[in-house]
Amino acid sequence: WEGEFFPNISSIKYEGPSSRNPLAYRWYNAEEVILGKKMKDWLRFSVAFWHSFRGDGGxxxxxxxxxxPWEDGSDSLEMAKIRMRANFEFIKKLGVEYWCFHDRDIAPEGASLQESNQNLDAIIALAKKLQEGTNIRPLWGTAQLFKHPRYMHGAATSPDVKVYAYAAAQVKKAMEVTHELGGENYVFWGGREGYQSLLNTDLKKELDHMGTFFKAAAAYKKKIGFQGTLLLEPKPQEPTKHQYDWDAATSISFLQKYDLLGEYKLNIECNHATLAGHSCFHELEVARINGVLGNIDANTGDSQTGWDTDQFLTNVEEATLVMLTVIKNGGLAPGGFNFDAKLRRESIDVEDLFIAHILGMDSLARGLINAAKLYTDGTLSDLVSNRYASFDSTVGADIESGMVDFDTLEKYAFGWGEPTITSGKQGELSKKNVESP
Amino acid sequence: WEGEFFPNISSIKYEGPSSRNPLAYRWYNAEEVILGKKMKDWLRFSVAFWHSFRGDGGxxxxxxxxxxPWEDGSDSLEMAKIRMRANFEFIKKLGVEYWCFHDRDIAPEGASLQESNQNLDAIIALAKKLQEGTNIRPLWGTAQLFKHPRYMHGAATSPDVKVYAYAAAQVKKAMEVTHELGGENYVFWGGREGYQSLLNTDLKKELDHMGTFFKAAAAYKKKIGFQGTLLLEPKPQEPTKHQYDWDAATSISFLQKYDLLGEYKLNIECNHATLAGHSCFHELEVARINGVLGNIDANTGDSQTGWDTDQFLTNVEEATLVMLTVIKNGGLAPGGFNFDAKLRRESIDVEDLFIAHILGMDSLARGLINAAKLYTDGTLSDLVSNRYASFDSTVGADIESGMVDFDTLEKYAFGWGEPTITSGKQGELSKKNVESP
Amino acid sequence: WEGEFFPNISSIKYEGPSSRNPLAYRWYNAEEVILGKKMKDWLRFSVAFWHSFRGDGGxxxxxxxxxxPWEDGSDSLEMAKIRMRANFEFIKKLGVEYWCFHDRDIAPEGASLQESNQNLDAIIALAKKLQEGTNIRPLWGTAQLFKHPRYMHGAATSPDVKVYAYAAAQVKKAMEVTHELGGENYVFWGGREGYQSLLNTDLKKELDHMGTFFKAAAAYKKKIGFQGTLLLEPKPQEPTKHQYDWDAATSISFLQKYDLLGEYKLNIECNHATLAGHSCFHELEVARINGVLGNIDANTGDSQTGWDTDQFLTNVEEATLVMLTVIKNGGLAPGGFNFDAKLRRESIDVEDLFIAHILGMDSLARGLINAAKLYTDGTLSDLVSNRYASFDSTVGADIESGMVDFDTLEKYAFGWGEPTITSGKQGELSKKNVESP
Amino acid sequence: WEGEFFPNISSIKYEGPSSRNPLAYRWYNAEEVILGKKMKDWLRFSVAFWHSFRGDGGxxxxxxxxxxPWEDGSDSLEMAKIRMRANFEFIKKLGVEYWCFHDRDIAPEGASLQESNQNLDAIIALAKKLQEGTNIRPLWGTAQLFKHPRYMHGAATSPDVKVYAYAAAQVKKAMEVTHELGGENYVFWGGREGYQSLLNTDLKKELDHMGTFFKAAAAYKKKIGFQGTLLLEPKPQEPTKHQYDWDAATSISFLQKYDLLGEYKLNIECNHATLAGHSCFHELEVARINGVLGNIDANTGDSQTGWDTDQFLTNVEEATLVMLTVIKNGGLAPGGFNFDAKLRRESIDVEDLFIAHILGMDSLARGLINAAKLYTDGTLSDLVSNRYASFDSTVGADIESGMVDFDTLEKYAFGWGEPTITSGKQGELSKKNVESP
Structure with missing residues (x-):
């Protein structure tokens, strides 16, 4: 494949809310400053190589x-190079600076691990060259430990020690090449780290193995001088019936138990949040208050279906809440927003790929504008802080410092009598939330 | 109310599987020894006062x-005493040895906390007298911190310091009277510890308050010399949109973060497990392998409805899996099986109360018999241990002790080549599982 | 209770999108003309008496x-009259023209059916007087056939013929008084028409009884000259495990089977739609294309909880889709939008009642503005009609008229060869959809 | 591939409940007579070609x-023949008499429809030969109208008239070959008859087209003299967001609207039932009382996951309820039980295929034994008929014949006063239900 991949599409520009051009931004204005930071620095958008260049609608x-158009249907190294060039043209035309990859989606699996590594090296060399003279680099890299049949019983949690070692070697290499490309994070999504049936599973042993694996990964990161953040990506179900990194709380519980809290953060994916029975906002806040909000896989699900649909997030209300957390977190860097979102099976034109990303970017940009207004306005935070004002008293402060025992509390309770309860004012809050710019 | 409460029903006897008497046990044979322990000691059944004597079908x-028949519709102290006597007659006729209670379901809420405490004292005195000369005692007691409007924004997580103190005083008293009656455990179900909207909630502050509260509770337990186990009861939703003790993993995460793991265990309720998207078996195993399986609230839900139906567990397969965990745990003592299960709204006869409990007891007894066969038979555990045999090698042992780094693992992976993967044999396992005695 | 019920709140006015007054409309401008019709005529808002004046947060x-403030906690006729006066003050201050009621929420249940009817007559007389000189009248009335224990096994589907007759008498009276007040519709929500267990249920018999009941109701409507529309309100679950009017398709199936399609339409409730696994938009469209879209119960659920939360609809995207159907339907009259939505348990101030309704009205008004733009713009309808253009051919028209058999179709297929498939363009469509005014 | 496909496995025999041989029946005893009919005639088991011989664990x-072992990974006609021979060896060794197929899973798709038809003819000729001298024949055949990209927007509901014609031609051929092989039913599962987004869909037009398509199919059946039953297979979701044949009630509604009720029955799949929010028992009963229970796709889902897992049904309680409906229906013939169930991805041995089917067959056989006991015993049916006894009165009979108007019913209601309500006795019923043989 020679020449341009998207010859009929030029660089996407900001045209403002009134534009009706489907190939223009209406809300995303990269250089516009919001709360002291450029939009592009709040959002740090990333293209997901697998969905954009390996997704086939199956x-x-x-x-x-x-x-x-440029696909020949093969899994050759030559084809892999063509795809990587398409990826960079797409990133540039979209006007973003990050991309994410799995080792096996950018380069073909070889006949042996050694050969797979060589294939990967060839593609990484090309990617590095394509990055030259640009600001483009990986938001994160990862190893694909779920597609190949060898991982059908798990990778770090496989009952077979050979699979455990194979997975370690694959992660080792993937981390090296992420480092090589200047990647800013490294992600672990345990697509087969879970169980299909508890009846044939030694739950404790598998979790212990996973703990050991993550310790070794953190040690290896230090050894090679990789400064990126290591991220666990929670998901409750699919493909296994029960994934070990079920949700943010479960992942934090795992990190605590195996003494890994300082070494890992979380990559929260909105569709995974809702599959676990939480709002995306909830998962983000749980990660934030535990100091482990590292990255967001920006997508959304269909609230009536029970599986991962990986849709582009378009609901302005949801986007506003997501951005509210990001603002409270002071941004996500070195993390960002990776579009782990795929075209619908029925969207088969190359322009659909652009339109979908533009839509996703505009939605989050609009969410950012809304959230910034909510944040600056202060009525929301005032309402919250006023609700807890009684804990600013001496007794409250003592309780918060853990100094008040039950005997003392009982004395207060006897003395104070029945508390007067005030309205939660949820209606008013919600109302403010739906305001648009 | 004078005389018997259930004059037409005598003590329930074991009559064996072929009996067609609805008021007899077919599988539960209290003194029968299974795996070296009496059925009654494996099962330690408990009647839940609230469902049995305060449930009204609303x-x-x-x-x-x-x-x-004995109800006058009032919430008087006199009526409370009558109910307590009914409770003991029911327990005796059923032939169990435990009961569970909330402070406010056994005694009326007074005009003040002091008066509520006096009411409670009066009922506790009666209960103590009724316990005399019997083996009956509370499996656990608890404080009802969810029904009264003062708790509408939370108890330990209320934004109002006065409510926090009130809740502490109520727990203090409930723990004292549980101790007084010889209760073997004390339970915390945080019916309002959660949020309805994240927009008016300071998530971190609320969880910090909850941590402080539980620390003070553990300290008070020691102060009064209560030897019972403190238990958190996970539930994901209902009544709040998001309960903080979402599931076992989340509760363990909380206990870890606030350094409470040694002080608390979990009370797993099957219907709560399924509402959180887990099987009951899963939640029990998560608790077991983390050393915090303390008690089981024995019920089940309707797998097609999205709320807590608190039905008596009757599915033999589910009961078998529950008992498999209990056997692996070496039993539950000092915990047991509390029937946190209610009659359907349309079941309004006193005999329905007996039939429902008999059904629940028989189902778990039958599950115990099945699970003991599965356990003794060994094919299930053999299958599991065979799956992980490769970790019994030197390399496997080194990995399990955390001594193998990624460089070494890569060398093994290069040397070993592509692993051979074997069948998970889930079909066969499931097959064994459905065997009946 | 004398004087005003909401002394601190005056009539709610339209102040436009930039207003920050929580007691003003930002989008709902009653007299503004959209697509040739006033906003108030598109929306025909109605206050639900039960949630607003009988909801207690339990x-x-x-x-x-x-x-x-005006409640004395009693269920007296005097109290009922006070509430009715509060209802009218609320309706007037809100600036709407409709209200909805159940017989038993506006007037107390008496010791006998006769006495209940007398109580109802007294309240209806008052309501009629309060309506005088206003444009206010019931959007619809209904009989409450789910709360009283007599209906615990069903009303029209009760196994007891006496309950069936009682329900008929209650519907008869409720229809009469709805007619008396100039109500424009009459609703049937079968809160107990369903089953808890199929094991004790004769499904066919119950559905046959329900069919007979609805036939008699339609006959009675004609007899008394009531011109209002009769409406079934689908709901899948809650309170019974399985409600017979599960969703729109099931209700239509029922109406077809019992030859009632010409006599009844549907009252679609958004939260009921999502509980059934559908979007609200889906249920509305199913009703619309079958010619039975009669009314909308405007609310929404929480997509992470499994029960009916009856929240005010605030999501602009959802509101836009709802209004798109309404526009295609040419409006809803004589139906409208009934706020079957309740304050959260923690919202306890009278102003919360206003704020919540304002929020709900503004959201739908905004949805109307958006939908009108989408409709006028035409790109959406063009995209749809273009997709089906091939059916405008001669062959397509023949197929649509049902004249093409399989032999002929096979000949075409052989001749045409492999069809060329075009992109579904879902990305672009969704993009347009999130546009705001 | 020459010789046997399963050389190490001989014909599966009945060995009774105490057998521990995983390759023997414990409950399924083909010739045993239950309620006057042989087990094999109640159950009419069928092997699903696609899961058993085309399922690859992806x-x-x-x-x-x-x-x-016999696969060469190709989609050649030669390979297709080998698979068909394996299918017949499997069927014989299992000892069943039916199989089910899609046109495209037994024979490869050609470069044109004509070539696909030729491929199909070649395989059908082989299958016919393999059937000779046996009792084996198709329970049903069907056309695969969901896998090929041409159907991505639907088949009968495609917006493209060419796809509609193509689908018709494919169904025509599939019906012919099913007839040729002596198939007893023909199934329609509309895998792409639904929508992904309502925004690009003309719902009415698509349903109208589907109605026309089904009319033509019924006409063609008559034309070729095929006596088999035509069956719709309801499913709510997956692969489209919303499948048109959502559940039994929706499918019946469709058949009514397009006047097809006399021509079609339903093929109920248990996993589809639960995805729609119903129990399998519910869907079966809805089909039964509407006279359209034609066939059962015997499988089950995982009640904690939100997609179609197609597991073998093993829960004895569920199997008992399924068989209870079948007994009430007087059996299923000419329908039967098709194992639309697949091995787990991790079960990769040929013996797993046998074990899984044996497990599924034993479970349903055991369910049959239990259900027959419940049925014969009569306590269950007595309980039901007693509940409705009041409708055996003169008034009740008049109501059931539709002759009682609201005026008359009101007179009865006034006269009878408050009805006395009796217990629903659900506890007792459930108790009986869990009894085992």
């Missing part, structure tokens, strides 16, 4: 529907 | 349907 | 939290 | 794991 009941 | 769309 | 785990 | 996140 589903459990259907064959692939989408063949990009 | 639901969000309907008025109460059930009025026990 | 839930399955908690006592009531909300006591309006 | 999932949305993973490559195939399972390669049967």
């Amino acid at each position: 589903d459990p009941f259907g064959s692939p529907t989408r063949v990009w | 639901d969000p769309f309907g008025s109460p349907t059930r009025v026990w | 839930d399955p785990f908690g006592s009531p939290t909300r006591v309006w | 999932d949305p996140f993973g490559s195939p794991t399972r390669v049967w």
Whole structure:
């Protein structure tokens, strides 16, 4: 494949809310400053290589529907190089600075691990060259430890020690190449770290193995001088019936138990949050208050379906809440927003790829503008702090410092009598929340 | 109310599987020895006072349907005493040795906390007298911190310091009277410890307050010399949109963070497990391998409805899995099985109360018999241990002790080549599982 | 109670989007003309008496939290009259023209059906007087056939013929008084028409009884000259495990089977739609294309909880889709939007009642503005009609008229060869959808 | 591939409940007579060709794991013939008499429809030969209208008239070959008959097209003299967000609207039932009382996951309820039980295929034995008929014949006064239900 991949599409520009051009931004204005920071620095958007360049529209009941014009249908190294060039043209035309990858989506699996590593090296060399003279670099890299049948019983949690070692070697290499490309984070999504049936599973042993694996990964990071953040990506179900990194709280529990809290943060994915029965806002806040909000996989699900649909997030209310957490967190850097979102099976044109990303970016940009207004306005934070004002008293402060025992508290309770309860004012809060710029 | 409460029902006897008497046990044979322990010692059944004697069949769309013959509809102290006597007659006729209670379901709320305490004292005195000369005692007691409007924004997590103190005083008293009656455990179910909207909530502050509260509770337990186990009861939703003790993993995460792991265990309720997207078996195993399986609230939900139905557990397969964990745990003592299960709204006869409990007891007894066969048979555990045999090698042992780094693992992986993967044999396992005695 | 009920709140006015007054409309401008019709005529807002004046904040785990200032806690006829006066003041201050009621929420249940009817007559007389000189009238009335224990096994589907007759008498009276007040519709929500267990249920018999009941109701409507529309309100679950009017398709199936399609339409409630696994938009469209879209119960649920939360609809995207159907339907009259939505348990101030309704009205008004733009713009409808353009051919038209058999179709298929498939363009569509005014 | 496909496995025999041989039946005893009919005639088991011989263990996140020894990985006609021979050996060794197929899983898709038809003819000729001298024949055949990209927007509901014609031609051929092989039913599962987004969909037009399509199919059946039953297979979601044949009630509604009720029955799949929020028992009963219970796709789902897992049904309680409906229906013939169930991705041995089917067959056989006991015993049916006894009165009979108007019913209601309500006795019923043989 020679020449341009998207010859009919030029760089996407900001045209403002009144534009009706589907290939322009209406809300995302990269250089616009919001709360002291440029939009692009709040958002740090990233293209997901796998969805954009390896997604083919196949589903459990259907064959692939989408063949990009430059695809020859092979899994050759040559084809892998062509795809990587397409990736960079796409990133540039979109006007973002980050991309994310799995080792096996950018380079073909070889006949042996050694050969797979060589294939990967060849592609990384190309990517490095394509990065030259640009600000583009990986938001994060990762190893694909879920697709190959060798991982069908797990990777770090496989009952087979050989698979455990294979997974370690694959992560080792993936971390090295992420480092090589200047990647800012490294992600672990344990697609097969879970169980299909508890009846054939030694739950404790598998979790212990996973703990040991993550310790070794953190040690290796230090050894090679990689400064990026290591991130666990929680997901409750799919593909296994029960994934070990179920949600933020479960992942934090795991990190605590295996003494890894200082070494890892979380990559929160909105669709994973809702599959676990939480709002995305909830998962983000749980990560934030525990100091482990590292990155966001920006997508959304269908609230009526029970599986991971990886849709581009378009609901302005949801985007506003997401950005509210990001503002409270002071931003996400070195993390960002990775579009772990895929075209619908029926969207098969190259322009659909642009339109979908523009839509996702505009939605989050609009969420940022809304959230900034909510934040600056202060009525929301005032309402919250007023609710807890009684804990600013001496007794409250003593309680918060853990100094008040039950005997003392009982004395207060006897003395104070029945408390007067005030309205939670949830209606008013919600009202403010739906305001638009 | 004078005389017997259930004059037409005598003590329930074991009659064996072929019995067609609805008021007899078919599987529960208290003194029968299974795996070296009497059935009654494996199961330690408990009657839940609230469902059995305060449940009235009301639901969000309907008025109460059930009025026990001895009820005058009042919330008087006199009526409370009558109910307590009914409770003991029921326990004795059923042939169990435990009961569970909330402070406010056994005694009326007074005009002040002091008066509430006096009411409670009066009922506790009666209960103590009724316990005399019997083996009956509380499996656990607890404070009802969710029904009264003062707790509408939370108890330990209320934004109002006065409510926090009130809750502490109520727990203090409930723990004292549980101790007084020889109760073996004390439970915390945080019915209002959660949020309805994150927009008006300071998540970190609320969780910090909850941590402080639980520390003070553990300290008070020691102060009064209460030897019982303190138990958190996870539940994901209902009544709040998001309960803080979401599931076992989340509760363990909380206990870790606030350094409470040695002080608290968990009370796993099956219906709460399924509402959180887990099987009951899963939640029990998570608690077991973390050393915090303290008690089971034996019930089940309707897998097609999205709220807590608190039905008596009757599915033999589910009961078998529950008992498999209990056997692996070496039993539950000092915990047991509390029937946190209620009659359907349309079941309004006193005999229904007996039939429902008999059904629940028989189901778990049958599950115990099945699980003991599975356990003794050994094919299940053999299958599991065979799956992990490769970790019994030198390399496997080194990995398990945390001594193998990524460089070494990569060398092994290069040397070993592609692993051979074996069948998970889930079909066969499941097959064994459905065997009946 | 004398004088005003809401002395500190005056009539709610439109102040435009930039207003920050929580007691003003930002989007709802009653007299503004959209697509040739006034906003108030598109929206026909109605206050639900039960939520606004009988809702007390109680839930399955908690006592009531909300006591309006004028409440004496009794269920007296005198209290009922006070509430009705409050209702009219509220309606007027809000600036709407409709209200909805159940017979038993506006007037107390008496010791006998006759006495209940007398109580109802007294309140209806008052309501009629309060309506005089205003444009206010009931959007719809209904009979409460789910709260009283007599209906615990069903009303029209009760196994007891006496309950069936009682329900018929109650509906008869409720229809009469709705007619008396100039009500424009009459609703049937079968809160107990369903089953808790199929094991004790004769499904066919119950559905046959329900069919007979609805036939008699339609006949009675004609007899008394009531011109209002009869409406079934689908709901899948809650309070029974399985409600017979599960969703729109199931209700239509029922109406077809019992030859009632010409006599009844549907009242679609958004929260009921999502509990059934559908979007609200879906249920509205199913009703619309079957010619039975009669009314909308405007609320929304929490997409992470499994029960009916009856929240005010605030999501602009959802509101836009709802209004898109309404526009396609040419409006809803004689139906409208009934706020079957309740204050959160923790919202206990009278101003919360206003704020919540304002929020709900503004959201739908904004949805109307958006939907009108989408509709006028035409790109959405063009995209749809273009997709089906091939059916405008001769063959397509023949197929649509049902004249093409499989032999002929096979000949076409052989001749045409492999069809060329085009992109579904879902990304672009969604993008347009999130546009705001 | 020459010789036997399963050389180490001989014909599966009945060995009774105490057998521990995983390759023997414990409950399924084909010739045993239950309620006047042989087990094999109640159950009419069928092997699903696609799961057993085309299932490869792939999932949305993973490559195939399972390669049967005789597979060369190609989609050649030669390979198709080998698979068909394996199918017949499997059926014979299992000792069943039916199989089910899609046109495209037994024969490869050609370069044109004509070539696909030729491929199909070649395989059908082989299958016919293999059937000779046996009692084996298709329980049903069907056309695969969901896998190929041409169907991505629907088949009968495609917006493209060419796809509609193509689908018709494919169904025509599939019906012919099913007829040729002596198949007893023909199934329609509309895997792409639904929508992904309502925004680009003309719902009415698509349903109208589907109605026309089904009319033409019924006409074609008559034309070729095929006597088999035509069956719709309801499913709510997956692969589309919303499948048109959502559940039994929706499908019946569709058949009514398009006047097809006399021509079609339903094929109820248990996992589809639960995805729609119903129990399998519910869907079966809805089909039964509407006279459209035609066939059962025997499988089950995981009640904690939100997608179609197609597991073998093993829960004895569920199997008992399924068989209770079948007994009430007088059996299923000419329908039967098709094992639309797949091995778990991790079960990769050929013996797993046998074990899984044996497990599924034993479970349903055991369910049959239990259900027959419940049925014969009569306590269950007595309890139900007693509940409705009041409708055996003159008034009740008049109501059931539709002759009682609201005026008359009101007179009765006034006269009878408050009804006395009796207990629903659900506890006792459930108790009986869990009894085992």
